[in-house]
Amino acid sequence: xxxxxxxxxxxxxxxxxxxxxxxxxxxxxxxxxxxxxxxxxxxxxxxxxxxxxxxxxxxxxxxxxxxxxxxxxxxxxxxxxxxxxxxxxxxxxxxxxxxxxxxxxxxxxxxxxxxxxxxxxxxxxxxxxxxxxxxxxxxxxxxxxxxxxxxxxxxxxxxxxxxxxxxxxxxxxxxxxxxxxxxxxxxxxxxxxxxxxxxxxxxxxxxxxxxxxxxxxxxxxxxxxxxxxxxxxxxxxxxxxxxxxxxxxxxxxxxxxxxxxxxxxxxxxxxxxxxxxxxxxxxxxxxxxxxxxxxxxxxxxxxxxxxxxxxxxxxxxxxxxxxxxxxxxxxxxxxxxxxxxxxxxxx
Amino acid sequence: xxxxxxxxxxxxxxxxxxxxxxxxxxxxxxxxxxxxxxxxxxxxxxxxxxxxxxxxxxxxxxxxxxxxxxxxxxxxxxxxxxxxxxxxxxxxxxxxxxxxxxxxxxxxxxxxxxxxxxxxxxxxxxxxxxxxxxxxxxxxxxxxxxxxxxxxxxxxxxxxxxx
Numbered sequence: 001x002x003x004x005x006x007x008x009x010x011x012x013x014x015x016x017x018x019x020x021x022x023x024x025x026x027x028x029x030x031x032x033x034x035x036x037x038x039x040x041x042x043x044x045x046x047x048x049x050x051x052x053x054x055x056x057x058x059x060x061x062x063x064x065x066x067x068x069x070x071x072x073x074x075x076x077x078x079x080x081x082x083x084x085x086x087x088x089x090x091x092x093x094x095x096x097x098x099x100x101x102x103x104x105x106x107x108x109x110x111x112x113x114x115x116x117x118x119x120x121x122x123x124x125x126x127x128x129x130x131x132x133x134x135x136x137x138x139x140x141x142x143x144x145x146x147x148x149x150x151x152x153x154x155x156x157x158x159x160x161x162x163x164x165x166x167x168x169x170x171x172x173x174x175x176x177x178x179x180x181x182x183x184x185x186x187x188x189x190x191x192x193x194x195x196x197x198x199x200x201x202x203x204x205x206x207x208x209x210x211x212x213x214x215x216x217x218x219x220x221x222x223x224x225x226x227x228x229x230x231x232x233x234x235x236x237x238x239x240x241x242x243x244x245x246x247x248x249x250x251x252x253x254x255x256x257x258x259x260x261x262x263x264x265x266x267x268x269x270x271x272x273x274x275x276x277x278x279x280x281x282x283x284x285x286x287x288x289x290x291x292x293x294x295x296x297x298x299x300x301x302x303x304x305x306x307x308x309x310x311x312x313x314x315x316x317x318x319x320x321x322x323x324x325x326x327x328x329x330x331x332x333x334x335x336x337x338x339x340x341x342x343x344x345x346x347x
Numbered sequence: 348x349x350x351x352x353x354x355x356x357x358x359x360x361x362x363x364x365x366x367x368x369x370x371x372x373x374x375x376x377x378x379x380x381x382x383x384x385x386x387x388x389x390x391x392x393x394x395x396x397x398x399x400x401x402x403x404x405x406x407x408x409x410x411x412x413x414x415x416x417x418x419x420x421x422x423x424x425x426x427x428x429x430x431x432x433x434x435x436x437x438x439x440x441x442x443x444x445x446x447x448x449x450x451x452x453x454x455x456x457x458x459x460x461x462x463x464x465x466x467x468x469x470x471x472x473x474x475x476x477x478x479x480x481x482x483x484x485x486x487x488x489x490x491x492x493x494x495x496x497x498x499x500x501x502x503x504x505x506x507x508x509x510x
Contacts, residue, residue, distance in 0.1 A: 005449040007488040008471070012456060016464065020472035027508035031480050031501045034492050133507055 014039055019050035023131035026051075052107050060329070061105055075102075075110075075130075076336060093135070096124060103174065104163030104217050104224075111163035111174060116215040119156045121146060121178065127196070141201045142192050143178055149190065154182045158212050162226065164219025166244040172196040173244045175204070175224055179212055187211070193247065207240055207249040218267040220275040221299065225252070225267050239267070239277075255295045255304035266319040270296055277304065278319050278328065283312035290316045292328055292339070313339065361388070362396040363411070369404030373411055380414040382459030399458070406447075406454040413439060413463050440470045445486070 008017075018026065018040075030037045039047070059077050099115030108131055114123040122144045128135040143149040150156060157179040165172050174194040181187055193204045210228040218225045224242040239252040254265075255277060265279045276296040283289035289312035295304040310328075315337065320329040330337040359375040361384070378397075379385040387397055399407060416435055443451065448470060455463040475483050484491065491498065502509060 004446050005453065006446075008449055008452065012452065012468070013487060016456075016468040017472050017475075020469060021476060024508050025476060027505045028480060029483065030505065031493075031498050032483055032491070033489050036489075037501065 019047060019054055093126060103161035104219055106165040106219055109172060113161055116158040116160050121156060121159055138194055141176060142203055150180055154180045157181045160212050160215045162217030162224035164224050164244055166222040169245055175242050204247050208251050210240060218269055220269045220273060225275055227265055227267060264319050280316060280319055289314050364396060364398045365402050365404035365407045366400050367404045371411055377414045377418040380418050401457050402454045406450045409451055410454050410458060410460060436466050440466060
């Protein structure tokens with residue numbers, strides 16, 4: 001007969017079993033014994049990376065307006081697998097901001113700052129880990145001091161942020177673009193980058209001339225993306241890209257969209273980690289109904305590939321984002337809506 | 348060995364000998380689902396008897412049962428098999444008692460049966476998910492080595508996780 005085995009080796013417990021548990025359990029398990037506490041609280045990149053890998057692409061986080069007072073914003077966590085609401089999160093320090101904005105999120109870290117319109121570069125930027133309920137303010141940036149940044153007769157127009165992760169550098173980085181307006185509305189653009197690894201800021205190269213259009217940044221494959229415009233009509237829209245490794249800006253043209261009727265475009269990251277673009281157009285038959293179109297970016301050719309067109313849908317106020325399992329998230333008068341496209345998308 | 352019949356394809360058989368002397372005759376394709384066996388076969392080539400002094404016959408038998416199921420289904424490229432495999436895996440781990448589960452996991456880990464380790468560690472994780480700290484100490488036979496007050500302090504610091 002085999003002798004009874006009452007426990008498992010520490011190696012198996014630590015490296016194979018614990019990374020499968022949710023963060024809340026891991027926090028609780030710190031009080032099991034000292035070795036567990038050391039393992040769970042120490043600077044343990046292996047546990048963190050295994051945990052992230054096991055739980056990758058499981059959730060979708062959506063920031064939206066709350067329907068009820070008093071809080072203005074709500075963050076809702078949805079499970080990608082089961083399409084259920086997992087959690088509704090309270091945003092730390094919401095009252096510190098004039099108009100709170102999520103600059104981006106990756107690997108369970110959320111970067112929260114003020115709206116692009118506040119024009120106040122000194123407002124805090126907070127890195128928030130909602131699952132550990134921890135947050136920290138970033139050190140003051142180069143441009144946070146207005147005196148160093150703005151020349152005489154200039155004023156700060158907008159400040160746009162982008163937050164992403166580069167797997168090769170294993171670094172989370174935040175990019176900040178400032179739009180400075182001088183006399184006769186002459187535009188000057190400056191940009192700076194923060195690295196979590198070095199916990200420091202540096203100025204980075206100037207982007208192409210553009211006017212900011214949508215402050216939402218989407219990070220995918222170590223590159224940050226924003227929809228911007230270099231002119232007054234939709235013809236001039238393009239996607240501004242910032243390569244977090246090369247630390248330089250690139251330009252990506254938009255896919256061909258019927259310009260007359262475009263109601264809204266949005267970038268999103270698909271479940272496979274690809275960049276995709278969603279656009280909304282009115283339905284030909286009834287203007288109140290809307291069609292939704294999705295493209296995704298073929299990185300090799302740096303070209304858009306059309307994935308689908310669905311609709312018509314009667315109730316769309318705003319596109320929020322999508323998961324390429326076929327879910328498209330929308331806002332309709334303060335309600336969070338989701339369209340699930342039944343057709344499975346081919347890669 | 349050298350049979351003249353032409354209809355049977357030659358499937359090489361391996362002899363696996365467990366710690367208690369029990370031997371198993373298995374097809375190479377089944378046994379090489381296990382990384383450790385695969386390495387031995389590749390390195391030593393012609394060796395047909397493999398001794399596994401760290402694995403008891405009962406658990407080696409169970410590991411091989413799992414391998415056989417998964418090796419068979421792999422040759423069939425039918426998509427529905429994926430579902431069948433999942434179902435079979437679920438049944439396989441469903442009624443395991445803790446002792447058997449631990450032994451089986453140790454055996455699978457020793458033999459580098461990665462997919463089986465995955466299945467079994469997920470089972471252990473599902474057993475401790477949402478359990479109280481005291482219950483987890485019991486599951487892994489761990490004694491708390493905190494000084495009086497230390498544990499309370501940790502709990503207080505992370506009180507939200509205990510809600």
